[in-house]
Amino acid sequence: MANVPDNLHYSKDHEWVRVEGDTAVVGITDHAQEQLGDVVYVELPKTGETFPAHESFGSVESVKAVSEIFTPISGTITEVNDSLNDEPEKVNKDPYGEGWMIKIKMNAAGEVDSLLTAAEYEDFTKAEE
Amino acid sequence: MSAPAVDLKRTPLNEAHRRLGGRMVEFGGWDMPVQYPAGTVNEHVRTRTRAGLFDVSHMGEVDVRGRDAIAFVNRLTSNDVSKLVDGQAQYTALTTPQGTVIDDLLVYRMAEDHLLLVVNAGTTDKDWEWIKSHHAGENIELRNASAEYCQLALQGPEAISILQQLTETNLEEIKYYHFTLGKVDGIDAIISRTGYTGEDGFEVYAAPEKAEQLWNKILDAGNYGTDEGVMPCGLAARNTLRLEAGMALYGHEIDENTTLLEANLGWITKLNKGDFIGREALAKQKEEGIKRKLIGFEVTDRGIARDGQDILVNGERVGRATSGSPAPFLKKNIGMGYVPRELSAVGTAIEIDVRGRMVGAQIVPLPFYKRAK
Numbered sequence: 001m002a003n004v005p006d007n008l009h010y011s012k013d014h015e016w017v018r019v020e021g022d023t024a025v026v027g028i029t030d031h032a033q034e035q036l037g038d039v040v041y042v043e044l045p046k047t048g049e050t051f052p053a054h055e056s057f058g059s060v061e062s063v064k065a066v067s068e069i070f071t072p073i074s075g076t077i078t079e080v081n082d083s084l085n086d087e088p089e090k091v092n093k094d095p096y097g098e099g100w101m102i103k104i105k106m107n108a109a110g111e112v113d114s115l116l117t118a119a120e121y122e123d124f125t126k127a128e129e
Numbered sequence: 130m131s132a133p134a135v136d137l138k139r140t141p142l143n144e145a146h147r148r149l150g151g152r153m154v155e156f157g158g159w160d161m162p163v164q165y166p167a168g169t170v171n172e173h174v175r176t177r178t179r180a181g182l183f184d185v186s187h188m189g190e191v192d193v194r195g196r197d198a199i200a201f202v203n204r205l206t207s208n209d210v211s212k213l214v215d216g217q218a219q220y221t222a223l224t225t226p227q228g229t230v231i232d233d234l235l236v237y238r239m240a241e242d243h244l245l246l247v248v249n250a251g252t253t254d255k256d257w258e259w260i261k262s263h264h265a266g267e268n269i270e271l272r273n274a275s276a277e278y279c280q281l282a283l284q285g286p287e288a289i290s291i292l293q294q295l296t297e298t299n300l301e302e303i304k305y306y307h308f309t310l311g312k313v314d315g316i317d318a319i320i321s322r323t324g325y326t327g328e329d330g331f332e333v334y335a336a337p338e339k340a341e342q343l344w345n346k347i348l349d350a351g352n353y354g355t356d357e358g359v360m361p362c363g364l365a366a367r368n369t370l371r372l373e374a375g376m377a378l379y380g381h382e383i384d385e386n387t388t389l390l391e392a393n394l395g396w397i398t399k400l401n402k403g404d405f406i407g408r409e410a411l412a413k414q415k416e417e418g419i420k421r422k423l424i425g426f427e428v429t430d431r432g433i434a435r436d437g438q439d440i441l442v443n444g445e446r447v448g449r450a451t452s453g454s455p456a457p458f459l460k461k462n463i464g465m466g467y468v469p470r471e472l473s474a475v476g477t478a479i480e481i482d483v484r485g486r487m488v489g490a491q492i493v494p495l496p497f498y499k500r501a502k
Contacts (some may be wrong), residue, residue, distance in 0.1 A: 061455075
């Protein structure tokens, strides 16, 4: 079973969000990396770029396929995980840790409340199967 | 794990794949494993270095029997069936009158009056209709025998030592692209030294009810589960392996819009063998010269090219990628595609339009990977 930590927020596009003050850390879920298989390339935006919620901010490629990744909330990119350039496999090995993708300075802190809780996300992925 | 949609076809190994944790996807109307828990990269590399086991039971078989079997198949395919001896297999293609490709296939000569055609899964029904429709009173019997066989492919440098444990047939004596009838774990089988990975290996055909026994015995003989043991491999690894080996995939490099000559398949196009469907068009194209050509490329920038993406030279859109993926053994991002012949020289700098981002690449020789003999 995929790991779904309780302290995160989740999107229906299979991203997770961890709130750190006014910043949101974003990555893809364990379930998403399992579905993708071996991640071999991650394309991320540049710092300073701004995104509305649910906009594509990059892509994750596995050997077989490419998937877009969407920012679950709106804001400005303050940091990207450049280490994924050389070690994209971190997304598979540690999706909630070293496999994080971007940090966003949030426009509106309330946006995370519209995301799924861990329990809701688990139900959502079960229903999708 | 999700249940397959009711209309998807299943090979006799469907349950075995699920038990091994295979991630099942729809492929050409079949419910097939795209990968197992070890992942595509591991499956690919294990096949290159040790051995990989593939369920290819979804492939189709057409049985052609009768006095005119060779003449009939020779009229439908581009390679020369008359050159085969009993126990030999041939890579060839069913061609349209335009010289384009209905399907690529293997022809096995079982006997002078008995050929077995092994065709792609997604094209089996189309091929069967095409073959039947060209039957014009020859002394032959045609049978769609697809349901009568399971097919397992054991590929890689250790394939021979693994399979040898299960058979009294001396596998060393089977030459590349030859086969023999023998027993594997006591099961009647066609044992063929063929494959689609660029490695040495065998394809074993047997009755479908024996599929699980064969599958499990081969995994056991290959020490499945150990660090150096055989790995079951899914469709994704099958694709990356064949791409590294520069082999065409139907629906990508070849289809009814590409001719054999454009696809570097002149070597299976025997214009002097006598008449066959498409011969005239291919002879004319050979004389006039092809306008576009299948090339291999290596991505030199960061990024992965995928099939369907545009190929540019000097900023101009000149062609299209037909396959593209990371090459797990070579650790490069590679692909194949069509470009105008005058732009097809090895070393030519090209760009691929990867979802709006122009990614640099270079034309390189095919195949990308060739095993040491």
